[in-house]
Amino acid sequence: MKIxxxxxxxxSEWSxxxxxxxxxxxxxxLVDLGKWANEEYRIPANKEQDEKD
Ligand SMILES: [Zn+2]
Incomplete structure (x- = not known):
């Protein structure tokens, strides 16, 4: 599965x-976590990917 x-x-390969x-x-x-910490990052579609798997 590719993501x-x-x-x-x-x-990237989902493995x-x-x-x-x-x-x-x-x-x-790490970069992504840093963005979350700064509350600058929002990708709602990302959660849909998690549910699919
Ligand atoms: Zn990357």
Missing amino acids: ICPQCGKE LENPWRPFCSERCK
Whole structure:
């Protein structure tokens, strides 16, 4: 299953072996968490992806 990284928009494999999912990498996850902390980040569609899986 392929997903689009919510941070950089890059296509990434949704795998249990990827600890950073739904992100493609640790860097994207950390950047995303930083945005949440600043309350600048909103992607409602992201939650739909989680429910599908
Ligand atoms: Zn990414």
